Amino acid sequence: MREEPRLRVAAFRPDDERLAAAVELLESLGADPVPDPMLAVEPTEAVPRTDADYVVLTSKTGVELAAEADWHPGTATVCAIGDATAAALREAGYAVDVVPEEFSSAGLVDALDGDVDGARVEVARSDHGSAVLTDGLDAAGAYVHETVLYRLVRPADSGESAELAADGELDAALFTSSLTVEHFLAAADERGVREAAIEGLSDATVGAIGEPTRETAEEHGIAVTVVPDRADFETLACEVVEAAAPTHRD
Structure with a gap:
């Protein structure tokens, strides 16, 4: 056959x-x-801010780079955009407070909408992150700061x-x-x-x-x-x- x-x-x-x-x-x-x-990942050597009310990590790579830099979120609410990022955070010893039902920028904005008005939100990710996340958080009333942890190249x-x-x-x-x-x-x-x-x-x-x-x-x-x-x-x-x-x- x-x-x-x-x-x-x-x-x-x-x-x-x-x-x-x-x-x-x-x-x-x-x-x-x-x-x-x-x-391919090119680290920038930047580190997420430590004075935010909320910190958003969007990838396993970002988590690993933050952990390697010995970053600590302080009292911030730690948000992961999906299960893989959340698992990486927990493996690195971080608590995870928010994981949206929909694993996307829009899903995270929906999950935080109503909670971040007037809050300082740190978004730590690659140089190709979606504007849907930062624009959505801004529209929800947050003071958004973005830290580019790494560049994505071909x-x-x-x-x-x-x-x-x-x-x-x-x-x-x-x-x-x-x-x-x-x-x-x-x-x-x-x-x-x-x-x-x-x-x-x-x-x-x-x-x-x-x-x-x-x-x-x-x-x-x-x-x-x-x-x-x-x-x-x-x-x-x-x-x-x-x-x-x-x-x-x-």
């Missing part, structure tokens, strides 16, 4: 334990991972997935932020395959981790197939592989 070919699925996570976990997950789902990091050797897409050899792609979309297209452009890669993705199953990522992809002509209700990588990967598999078997 002829063995069915395995789905080729691109994952764009940073080249650390997150990419290793993505590869392991995709293999467990019966897919062939295409690990193609579209983000690795020089990224782009294998763009070439596979351009050749019609990529079955699915997992975009985990607007920046991964932009860096994928920049890598494709650099390799001279931008339009072909976009066309190739039209025949693939494309997943976006949330609405902002979907909007960015579609603004650039990439049709998105899957946006999971829960904004985490495991859910995204499982739903994309499930959606891709029936088409792949035909």
Whole structure:
């Protein structure tokens, strides 16, 4: 009996334990991972303020950098944008006071609305954080200060997935932020395959981790197939592989 070919699925996570976990997950789902990091972390050496009433951390990376700098939140209410960030905070020894039901900037704004009027809110994150968070907190009456803990840059050797897409050899792609979309297209452009890669993705199953990522992809002509209700990588990967598999078997 002829063995069915395995789905080729691109994952764009940073080249650390997150990419290793993505590869392991995709293999467990019966897919062939295409690990193609579209983000690399450049720390700024900045540290979150310690005089705020609320402190917002938006990523595991930000938590790790704050902990390495021996940052202490003092009496601030500590907010995590999702379970992964909350878990990183607890692992680093911090208490977590607020985790929104919806793991997004808008979800956190909704969770804090009504509580932060007149409060000092420190937002510690990357240089590509969504304005939805800071603008929303400002509209809720908070005095918002943002500290950029790290910059997100595109690795020089990224782009294998763009070439596979351009050749019609990529079955699915997992975009985990607007920046991964932009860096994928920049890598494709650099390799001279931008339009072909976009066309190739039209025949693939494309997943976006949330609405902002979907909007960015579609603004650039990439049709998105899957946006999971829960904004985490495991859910995204499982739903994309499930959606891709029936088409792949035909």
